[in-house]
Amino acid sequence: MSEPIIKFEKVVKSYGNYRVLNDLDFEVARGEKVTIIGPSGSGKSTVLRILMTLEKINGGVVSVGNEPLWHEKGPNGLIPAREAHLRKMRKQLGMVFQQFNLFPHMTVLRNLTEAPMSVLGLSKQDARERAEELLQLVGLSDQAQKFPNQLSGGQQQRVGIARALAMRPKVMLFDEPTSALDPELVGEVLNVIAKLAEEHDLTMLLVTHEMRFAREVSDRVCFFDQGNIKEQGTPDELFTNPREERTRAFLKAVLEG
Amino acid sequence: MPWFDYLKPLADGAWITVQLTVFSTILGALLSFIFGIGKLSDNWAIRAISIAYIEVFRGTSLLVQLFWLYFALPIAGDAIGLDLRLPPVVAGVAALGLNIGAYGAEVVRGAIQAVTPSQYEAATALNFTSRQTLWKISLPQAIPEMMPSFGNLAVQNLKDTALASLISLGDLAFRAEQLRNYTQDSTTIYTIVLLMYFGMALVLTAMMRVLEASVGRWRGARS
Numbered sequence: 382m383s384e385p386i387i388k389f390e391k392v393v394k395s396y397g398n399y400r401v402l403n404d405l406d407f408e409v410a411r412g413e414k415v416t417i418i419g420p421s422g423s424g425k426s427t428v429l430r431i432l433m434t435l436e437k438i439n440g441g442v443v444s445v446g447n448e449p450l451w452h453e454k455g456p457n458g459l460i461p462a463r464e465a466h467l468r469k470m471r472k473q474l475g476m477v478f479q480q481f482n483l484f485p486h487m488t489v490l491r492n493l494t495e496a497p498m499s500v501l502g503l504s505k506q507d508a509r510e511r512a513e514e515l516l517q518l519v520g521l522s523d524q525a526q527k528f529p530n531q532l533s534g535g536q537q538q539r540v541g542i543a544r545a546l547a548m549r550p551k552v553m554l555f556d557e558p559t560s561a562l563d564p565e566l567v568g569e570v571l572n573v574i575a576k577l578a579e580e581h582d583l584t585m586l587l588v589t590h591e592m593r594f595a596r597e598v599s600d601r602v603c604f605f606d607q608g609n610i611k612e613q614g615t616p617d618e619l620f621t622n623p624r625e626e627r628t629r630a631f632l633k634a635v636l637e638g
Numbered sequence: 639m640p641w642f643d644y645l646k647p648l649a650d651g652a653w654i655t656v657q658l659t660v661f662s663t664i665l666g667a668l669l670s671f672i673f674g675i676g677k678l679s680d681n682w683a684i685r686a687i688s689i690a691y692i693e694v695f696r697g698t699s700l701l702v703q704l705f706w707l708y709f710a711l712p713i714a715g716d717a718i719g720l721d722l723r724l725p726p727v728v729a730g731v732a733a734l735g736l737n738i739g740a741y742g743a744e745v746v747r748g749a750i751q752a753v754t755p756s757q758y759e760a761a762t763a764l765n766f767t768s769r770q771t772l773w774k775i776s777l778p779q780a781i782p783e784m785m786p787s788f789g790n791l792a793v794q795n796l797k798d799t800a801l802a803s804l805i806s807l808g809d810l811a812f813r814a815e816q817l818r819n820y821t822q823d824s825t826t827i828y829t830i831v832l833l834m835y836f837g838m839a840l841v842l843t844a845m846m847r848v849l850e851a852s853v854g855r856w857r858g859a860r861s
Contacts, residue, residue, distance in 0.1 A: 433763050471765045482760035486778045486856045495774060496764035528856050548764060 386411045386446055386552060386584050387432065393440035394427055394608075401427045403608035404441070409552075414578050414585040416595040416616075419605030420631060425588045428605075429554040432586070433476045434467050445473055445552070475550030479557040481541045483529040489516070489540050490525040493547045501548065508547075515543040519573050535566030539573050546577075553577065555587040567591070574598065592635060596620055604628045641826050644817055648827075651813030652834050658727070658799040658809060659842070662734035663792050669739025670788075674746025675772070688743065695740035701801050704733040708805045730802035738795045745787040749780035782854030789846035793839050800835075810834060 389407040393400065401424045409415050417425040430436040431443060432450070442459070443450040452459035453466040462470075484492050493512035497503040503511070516522045519539035529537055538558055545553060555574065559567040571594050578585060578598040589595055595602055596616040603613040604625070612625045623629045669691075676688035695703065708729040715722025724732070753776045761771040803812035814831045818824050851858075 433759075435759050435762060468765055468767075471763070474763075476763040478756065478760065478763075480756055482756045484757070484760070484775060484779075496766065499770050499774065500765045500767075545763070 384411060384447075385409060385444075386413075387586070388444040388447075389428070389441065390444075391441035392431070392438055392443055394424070394431065394436065395439050400608050402431075402438075405609055407603070407610060409584060409586060411551075412582055412584055414598055414600050415587070416599040416602045417586065417588045417605055418590070418592070418595060418602060418631075418635075419611075423605040424608045425605045426556050429476065429556045429586060429588060432552070432554055433474055434471055445470055472548070473551045474554060475545030475548055475552070476554040477538070477541050477545055477556065477558045479560050481529070481534070481537045481561070483537055483540055483544070485529050488526050488528055489521065489532070492529070492540060492544050496544070497547050511547055512543070515546055518546075518576070519543045520569075533566060534562045535569045538562065538570045542570075542573055542577075551582075552584040552586065555585070555589070557588050557590070559589065559591060590635065592620065592632070604631065606631075639821055639823070641830065644823075644827055644830055647813050647817060648810060648830060648834060651808055651810040652838065654807065654809040655796070655799050655811075655835075656838065658730055658734065658802055658807070659792075659796045659838070661731045662738065662799070663795050665731060665735030666738035666742055666791070666795065667788070669735060670742025670746045673739065673743035674750070677743065677747045678750060680768075692740045692743050695736050696744075700733065700737045700798055701804070703737060704729065704801055704805060707733050726802070726805050726807040729805060730799070730807050734795055734798055734802070737798070738791050741791055741794075742788065745784050745791070746780070749783040749787075750776050752783060753779050782850065782857060785846065785850035785853065789843060789850070792842055792846055796839055796842055797835065 385408040387407070387409040389405050392402050392405045392407075394402040401422075403424075405424070405428070407428070417428060419425050427436060431438055432445065434450070438451050442452060448470065449459060449462070450467075450470050451462050453462050454460075484495070487495060490509070490512055493515060494503075494505070494508035497508040497511060498505060513522065513525070516525055519542060521536060521539055521543070524532060524536060524540075529540065532540065538561075542558070558574065559570050562570065571591065574585075574587070575594075575598050577583060585598075587595070587599070599616055601613060602616050602619045604611050604619065604623075604627075606627055612619065612623060612628045619628065620632065623632060673688040673691050676684045677692065679685050679688070707724060708726065711729075712721075712723040750772075757775055757779065758771065761775045766775065799809055800811035803809050803815060806812070810831060814827050817827050821827070
């Protein structure tokens with residue numbers, strides 16, 4: 382494995398007495414496409430939310446691009462990160478949410494241009510060009526002037542993907558991007574994600590229940606259980622020949638539904 | 639005196655009432671946003687000032703606030719060598735605005751807090767600063783939610799202006815009282831006054847509805 386862009390070292394996350402992540406060690410290489418599967422409550426979404434700085438950690442170190450995410454260098458070693466550090470680190474990450482989380486009061490175009498303009502300082506012209514390219518990529522060029530609630534769920538999620546990409550992140554985090562969609566709309570979103578997966582440089586971390594899709598696009602699949610990686614490997618290894626009993630049981634339950 | 643002879647003096651008073659309402663509602667709206675946002679500040683001093691303002695002006699009688707600004711403040715000013723005598727209009731607008739602003743601040747705070755956490759998560763993921771999040775994400779979504787309550791407060795405020803007649807401001811209630819003292823024709827005068835307040839309230843409600851529709855256009859959007 383080449384130099385990791387994401388590194389979890391002995392990471393602990395707990396809510397009260399409940400340990401969501403239990404001394405998790407986890408690495409993702411630059412450009413790697415990794416899928417996280419596992420039962421609910423196994424901590425898979427928490428991994429993404431910690432990376433996007435939506436959840437703090439209670440122990441261990443998370444690094445992005447070789448720099449600690451939740452810590453910064455103080456005079457005597459690492460101290461908890463302050464907002465300025467988090468803002469710097471967040472630039473490298475983009476996130477797609479299960480419930481899309483589009484801004485309902487902005488048009489599709491505005492959803493895509495607002496952050497590039499006010500956060501990255503792009504001119505209106507440049508932000509617009511960037512947005513139009515991305516809308517073309519996700520196949521929604523003709524919807525630019527609509528409001529999110531005028532779109533179908535699948536279209537909204539494609540806008541969500543475009544909105545995250547507009548910030549040019551190095552790592553894209555997909556948190557169950559198709560779980561809130563009607564079955565017939567899942568395909569259009571997965572197609573867009575598959576197209577992105579062809580990009581060599583983009584690192585992707587995907588939490589999903591779409592096993593067939595995970596198999597197609599990922600370099601590696603991690604099975605999470607009880608706050609840690611129970612088993613991981615190439616899609617072929619994990620899906621056709623799981624070593625752990627727990628993995629077999631999970632896959633059986635999911636695939637046979 | 640025939641009833642239509644009352645109309646001219648009452649209309650003059652109504653005009654004062656309209657002005658009092660407009661200026662104090664604008665002042666109140668400003669204070670609502672300043673202290674409603676202030677109450678959610680990360681800075682404890684700003685938060686403390688906002689809470690103090692809201693509690694003091696919600697927790698004391700408007701009439702006493704009005705009397706305090708008009709009668710007590712000049713005396714308090716004297717004691718420290720300042721001329722704090724306020725013209726009745728200024729005292730009226732200030733008391734009404736400060737009072738309605740305290741209620742409005744809670745409306746603003748509540749509406750901002752009602753914006754779903756997922757919107758704040760999206761804002762964090764796109765790396766907005768907290769100030770940008772407030773101005774670009776939460777306030778635009780919160781303001782349409784505030785409008786029905788603001789409408790209520792504005793009408794409440796219109797009716798509260800009648801208290802200003804007690805500091806000899808020549809508003810509608812003051813004129814009515816003057817005419818009544820002169821003619822003893824209470825029924826006619828107060829019926830007209832009732833209708834005038836009601837008419838003004840209707841206009842105000844209609845205006846608030848137009849405002850509500852214009853700030854919440856995106857909510858009605860459907861294909």
